[in-house]
Amino acid sequence: MTGASHGAGHLLRLAAVLGVLLAAAFPLYWMFVTSLTTSASLFAVPPRALPDPSQLGVYAEAFQTIPVARWLRNSLIVAAGTTVLSLALAVFPAYAMSRFRFRGRGAMGLGLFATQMLPEAMLVVPLYAIFADVGLLNSLGGLILANTAFTVPVITWILKGAIDGVPLDIEEAARMDGATRVGIVLSVVLPLVAPSLAATSVIAFFHGWNEYVLAQTLISQEGLRTASVGLASFVGELSTPVHSVMAIGVLYTLPAIAFYLMVQRYVVAGMTAGSVKG
Amino acid sequence: MASIKLAGVTRAFGPKRAVDNISLDVKDGEFLVLLGPSGCGKSTLLRMLAGLETLTDGEIHLNGSRVDLLPPSARDMAFVFQSYALYPHMTVRRNITFPLIMRHHRWWFHIPLIGHLAKRRIERQPDVAELVDRTARILALTPMMHQLPKTLSGGQRQRVALGRAMVRKPEVFLMDEPLSNLDAKLRTAMRAEIIKLHQQVGGTFVYVTHDQIEAMTMGTRIALMRDGVVQQLGTPRDIYADPVNTYVARFIGTPPMNLLTAELDGRGGVVAGGAVLGLPGPLASLQSADKAVVLGVRPAALAIRPAGEPGTLAGEVTLVEHIGAESLITMKLASTRTLHSEDGSAADEVIATSPGYSELSAGLQVGVAVDTTDAVLFHPGTGERLW
Numbered sequence: 141m142t143g144a145s146h147g148a149g150h151l152l153r154l155a156a157v158l159g160v161l162l163a164a165a166f167p168l169y170w171m172f173v174t175s176l177t178t179s180a181s182l183f184a185v186p187p188r189a190l191p192d193p194s195q196l197g198v199y200a201e202a203f204q205t206i207p208v209a210r211w212l213r214n215s216l217i218v219a220a221g222t223t224v225l226s227l228a229l230a231v232f233p234a235y236a237m238s239r240f241r242f243r244g245r246g247a248m249g250l251g252l253f254a255t256q257m258l259p260e261a262m263l264v265v266p267l268y269a270i271f272a273d274v275g276l277l278n279s280l281g282g283l284i285l286a287n288t289a290f291t292v293p294v295i296t297w298i299l300k301g302a303i304d305g306v307p308l309d310i311e312e313a314a315r316m317d318g319a320t321r322v323g324i325v326l327s328v329v330l331p332l333v334a335p336s337l338a339a340t341s342v343i344a345f346f347h348g349w350n351e352y353v354l355a356q357t358l359i360s361q362e363g364l365r366t367a368s369v370g371l372a373s374f375v376g377e378l379s380t381p382v383h384s385v386m387a388i389g390v391l392y393t394l395p396a397i398a399f400y401l402m403v404q405r406y407v408v409a410g411m412t413a414g415s416v417k418g
Numbered sequence: 419m420a421s422i423k424l425a426g427v428t429r430a431f432g433p434k435r436a437v438d439n440i441s442l443d444v445k446d447g448e449f450l451v452l453l454g455p456s457g458c459g460k461s462t463l464l465r466m467l468a469g470l471e472t473l474t475d476g477e478i479h480l481n482g483s484r485v486d487l488l489p490p491s492a493r494d495m496a497f498v499f500q501s502y503a504l505y506p507h508m509t510v511r512r513n514i515t516f517p518l519i520m521r522h523h524r525w526w527f528h529i530p531l532i533g534h535l536a537k538r539r540i541e542r543q544p545d546v547a548e549l550v551d552r553t554a555r556i557l558a559l560t561p562m563m564h565q566l567p568k569t570l571s572g573g574q575r576q577r578v579a580l581g582r583a584m585v586r587k588p589e590v591f592l593m594d595e596p597l598s599n600l601d602a603k604l605r606t607a608m609r610a611e612i613i614k615l616h617q618q619v620g621g622t623f624v625y626v627t628h629d630q631i632e633a634m635t636m637g638t639r640i641a642l643m644r645d646g647v648v649q650q651l652g653t654p655r656d657i658y659a660d661p662v663n664t665y666v667a668r669f670i671g672t673p674p675m676n677l678l679t680a681e682l683d684g685r686g687g688v689v690a691g692g693a694v695l696g697l698p699g700p701l702a703s704l705q706s707a708d709k710a711v712v713l714g715v716r717p718a719a720l721a722i723r724p725a726g727e728p729g730t731l732a733g734e735v736t737l738v739e740h741i742g743a744e745s746l747i748t749m750k751l752a753s754t755r756t757l758h759s760e761d762g763s764a765a766d767e768v769i770a771t772s773p774g775y776s777e778l779s780a781g782l783q784v785g786v787a788v789d790t791t792d793a794v795l796f797h798p799g800t801g802e803r804l805w
Contacts, residue, residue: 307501307503309499309500309501309503310503310504310505310506312470312490312497312499312503313497313499313503313504313505313582314505314516314520315469315470315489315490315491316468316470316490316491316495316496316497316517317491317516317517317520317582317586318491318517318520318521318523319491319520319523320523322528323520323523323527323528326528327527327528327533328505331507332506332507334507
């Protein structure tokens with residue numbers, strides 16, 4: 141390839157990346173600009189392209205007059221709890237499905253799949269009845285449990301696939317070296333499926349963070365509201381304070397982005413390269 | 419120091435018996451090679467020794483006590499895998515130290531941060547570090563102790579795998595084709611290293627390979643297997659000189675032994691392709707009722723003479739291969755049949771080795787002289803050696 145065509149290809153790729161980036165980032169930018177726009181100029185034509193710094197007070201207001209901090213804290217607890225619990229509950233079944241031959245193995249896998257066919261909205265009523273019976277309504281722990289029930293099946297399947305890819309030789313080597321089965325899972329298998337753990341933790345975290353239907357139904361106490369429910373409560377029948385909604389939207393987005401940036405470096409494959417064969 | 423006794427060891431996968439009723443003793447300090455083609459059950463047998471595979475029937479004893487029901491870690495055996503099976507997320511040092519860490523393992527080592535610190539503490543204990551460093555020096559791994567396996571070459575990875583086995587100071591080393599992923603040159607070098615390791619470390623070695631050169635050079639004894647059954651157990655020399663059947667005769671030696679159909683002449687010789695060949699003492703007295711036999715001669719026992727010389731087999735040169743110190747000469751025999759067709763060779767071709775650079779060329783008519791001093795006779799039906 142000549143230097144010129146190489147340069148052109150590079151530019152083209154850069155343009156494509158920029159295009160995708162723009163498509164993804166523009167709504168966020170628009171949200172940010174709108175949050176810093178006076179109500180009067182909200183519907184101006186042409187719309188404001190740059191944020192109005194004099195409107196920064198809307199963020200202070202969000203924390204002072206609206207319990208945004210509490211909502212975000214609740215969302216964080218639910219998302220983090222869902223992540224930890226989902227992974228903890230999925231790792232060992234995934235390992236068993238990958239490595240052991242037992243009666244009902246196929247049924248177990250199919251059963252996990254089947255749960256994914258039912259829409260959340262359909263399950264929310266029976267779930268409400270059960271939670272009411274066992275006293276799990278209005279509890280963040282209960283909400284974590286409900287969210288986990290929806291994330292565990294898919295995470296189990298993803299992790300099973302990842303564990304399938306870990307060479308059996310490595311596990312047998314660990315067995316020869318005196319590791320117990322639990323030890324093998326925790327200190328050999330899990331580090332090798334770290335990219336999948338990171339990917340599944342993103343799935344669980346965002347499920348817990350974004351979830352609305354369960355949070356709206358199972359939580360009625362003001363102080364336990366999550367941010368998704370809180371945000372929706374602003375959308376009124378007659379009026380919606382657009383810049384406040386957008387400001388809270390921005391605040392709601394930031395922790396999720398931060399979490400993703402934290403784990404994304406693990407979402408790279410290639411950890412098992414070099415373990416076996418030459 | 420360890421001796422191993424296998425008694426009636428069997429492993430069945432469905433109706434197929436991968437290992438069929440094998441009984442053998444491995445003496446203390448021995449280097450036993452399990453040799454055979456792929457699918458003969460040699461790896462399965464090794465994995466049963468290690469405890470990675472369960473037995474369908476039979477018993478395994480180590481130093482007189484039964485071990486086949488014990489988990490792998492309780493058998494004091496180390497296993498070197500064909501694929502090396504290093505822990506890719508651990509440094510070379512941690513890979514080698516891993517078995518020693520496992521020796522001190524407590525359940526709370528599973529707690530993320532605390533476990534990490536505890537493992538590092540064991541790794542830094544003077545006795546542990548000293549043993550690991552010494553092992554690394556022996557294997558020339560010292561400069562790469564902080565690298566991950568993926569940054570190492572195949573030979574270096576294999577040495578790490580050996581190091582991980584050595585630090586345990588096991589009673590028995592089990593090796594499953596450890597050299598087969600290496601290129602030819604490195605394989606020869608590592609072969610010598612493993613032989614030295616056996617001499618230095620002592621201990622009992624059981625080594626699986628499909629490569630008869632490895633078997634001949636490394637083993638103090640060889641167990642040649644086929645279809646889950648040991649065909650012959652003996653020293654490399656015994657197996658080479660006195661193969662018990664035609665299978666062993668053809669498997670050991672490159673090029674393999676020539677098997678000629680012949681008939682006993684009743685006067686202490688055999689007739690092959692019209693030529694009468696005298697037999698050495700013990701074979702000469704063997705004049706059984708059925709006169710057809712199979713005469714086994716190594717390629718070095720065939721000499722090429724001018725065509726028509728009395729006492730030689732008529733033939734035609736079909737291929738000459740020069741491999742440096744000697745030449746391999748393939749000849750098509752005019753009136754003598756061989757038993758080689760079973761492994762895909764032509765039914766009338768034999769191979770002779772001739773020292774130096776042979777000037778023969780394909781198409782030349784020759785006479786093949788057979789030196790029967792070290793010849794072996796087999797039964798044509800069963801393939802078993804006679805006498």
